[in-house]
Amino acid sequence: MSWVTKTLSSSLGKKLIMSLTGLFLIIFLVGHVTGNLQLFINDDGQAFNIYAKFMTTNPAVKILSYVTYIAIIGHVVYSIITTLANKKARPIGYQTSRASTNSAWTSRNMGVLGTIVLIFLVVHLQGFWYEMHWGNLPVVQYDGEEYKDLYSIVKFAFAEPLLVLLYVVAMVFLGLHLSHGFASAFQTLGLNHKKYTPAIVFLGRVFSVVVPALFASMPIYLYISSLN
Amino acid sequence: MNLTLKIWRQKNNSDKGAFKEYKVEHISKDMSFLEMLDVLNEQLANKGEDPVHFDHDCREGICGMCSLYINGKPHGPEQTTTCQLHMRSFQDGEVVTIEPWRATAFPVLKDLVVNRSAFDRIIQAGGYVSVNTGGVPDANEIPIPKKIADEAFDSATCIGCGACVAACKNASAMLFVSAKVSQLALLPQGQVERKERVERMVSQMDAEGFGACSNTGACEAECPKGISVTNIARMNREYFSAVVTSDNI
Numbered sequence A: 001m002s003w004v005t006k007t008l009s010s011s012l013g014k015k016l017i018m019s020l021t022g023l024f025l026i027i028f029l030v031g032h033v034t035g036n037l038q039l040f041i042n043d044d045g046q047a048f049n050i051y052a053k054f055m056t057t058n059p060a061v062k063i064l065s066y067v068t069y070i071a072i073i074g075h076v077v078y079s080i081i082t083t084l085a086n087k088k089a090r091p092i093g094y095q096t097s098r099a100s101t102n103s104a105w106t107s108r109n110m111g112v113l114g115t116i117v118l119i120f121l122v123v124h125l126q127g128f129w130y131e132m133h134w135g136n137l138p139v140v141q142y143d144g145e146e147y148k149d150l151y152s153i154v155k156f157a158f159a160e161p162l163l164v165l166l167y168v169v170a171m172v173f174l175g176l177h178l179s180h181g182f183a184s185a186f187q188t189l190g191l192n193h194k195k196y197t198p199a200i201v202f203l204g205r206v207f208s209v210v211v212p213a214l215f216a217s218m219p220i221y222l223y224i225s226s227l228n
Numbered sequence B: 001m002n003l004t005l006k007i008w009r010q011k012n013n014s015d016k017g018a019f020k021e022y023k024v025e026h027i028s029k030d031m032s033f034l035e036m037l038d039v040l041n042e043q044l045a046n047k048g049e050d051p052v053h054f055d056h057d058c059r060e061g062i063c064g065m066c067s068l069y070i071n072g073k074p075h076g077p078e079q080t081t082t083c084q085l086h087m088r089s090f091q092d093g094e095v096v097t098i099e100p101w102r103a104t105a106f107p108v109l110k111d112l113v114v115n116r117s118a119f120d121r122i123i124q125a126g127g128y129v130s131v132n133t134g135g136v137p138d139a140n141e142i143p144i145p146k147k148i149a150d151e152a153f154d155s156a157t158c159i160g161c162g163a164c165v166a167a168c169k170n171a172s173a174m175l176f177v178s179a180k181v182s183q184l185a186l187l188p189q190g191q192v193e194r195k196e197r198v199e200r201m202v203s204q205m206d207a208e209g210f211g212a213c214s215n216t217g218a219c220e221a222e223c224p225k226g227i228s229v230t231n232i233a234r235m236n237r238e239y240f241s242a243v244v245t246s247d248n249i
Ligand code: HEM
Pocket: A015, A018, A019, A021, A022, A023, A025, A026, A029, A075, A076, A079, A080, A082, A083, A110, A111, A112, A113, A114, A115, A117, A118, A121, A177, A178, A180, A181, A182, A184, A185, A186, A188, A189, B213, B214, B215
């Protein structure tokens, strides 16, 4: 085994991968939520559709999107590997456990929370990402240029209250995943210092509420608009 | 006070084991938890039954030999060692469940006694400073700033009891290993073997079958010596910088 594979298969190395991919996905979420805020613009989806085309055609964004796919797959694969190894380290559990007195529930259930996020991701990607890339979308013309009308698909989808509910619930779980994950990723990297750890913890709390809430507000907004 | 004890009994490593209930009466609130178990064992011995095996040595909270997972927490309800836990922390009539540390790397030998040699092997892998033989060096020959000495000492207060492993949902030994890595990484004497040490100790820790760190913080919360998870962050830094700069290919 070379030193690289040896390091990455160590317990610390596996967590390094979880941390780096997790942090990358956090940055991705910032971009994703910011771009999608264009759904709130009252222009019948023009800005959103132009943005969606840019995101699927611009070469730099394309490279970035491949990195994102790798990050998701890497995060999920390593989460399975680590979680299984961790279970193997304690095959016989305790009869009575008062773990709630020493640690947060979210920190002990990252696998469960992540799995729910993963299920959501599959539904989400199949509904919009797959449609945008390979689906048969209606087209619209802005200034003589043709655009796929992803906005109409999004708008149509969120007229369905059950889907809205799924999105909102999924965002709660994403928030819980991040309420532990955000600060945890820095600790894994070895970044723990009295000067900046309180700030990281605070930022993590804010992030895990604000970003999922912004995401959740979109289907809610589109649903309410669909009622009129 | 009178108590009902639910104690894990297991004849040997290959025995399946099960909980068994015992009653103890007239227990003084000022007794330590281990003294209470001594009372139980005296009862059992008088009846010709096999006493409950548990680890202990100093009974002063300094050796790290006592263990026990009491009512869902390592070393019981207080953040101290089981030998320093007193019966005043319990209510009259309480049912007290006593289990051994649970970890693949800490196999049960008998009843509540687990084999913690995995810790020794981790120390053997790198938790030392090599010193040439010769004349005894002057105690204060190497200047060490007070702040660094204090920090190293905080890490060095780890008594290796294994409560961190017992508390962690992953049975991870990170708090123990990181305390030992930190203690030596902070001091000038530890610099020579610094990179090799962390690489070897981490790989031994993995080989022993301890889990990874999910940063739940349970270890720090349960550690009788209050070892901080900042040690784990330091070990991670030490490890990642060692693997990219050491000579081991
Ligand atoms: C946008 C989506 C996601 C983001 C931003 C994210 C972010 C993070 C972060 C920052 C961490 C902390 C890493 C560390 O402790 O060093 C983490 C941990 C974790 N993630 Fe995710 N994650 C996401 C999705 C998922 C998915 C889909 C799964 C899996 C099935 C998952 C499973 C886990 C697990 C199991 C851990 C904890 C590992 C451990 O025990 O230490 N995550 N995540």
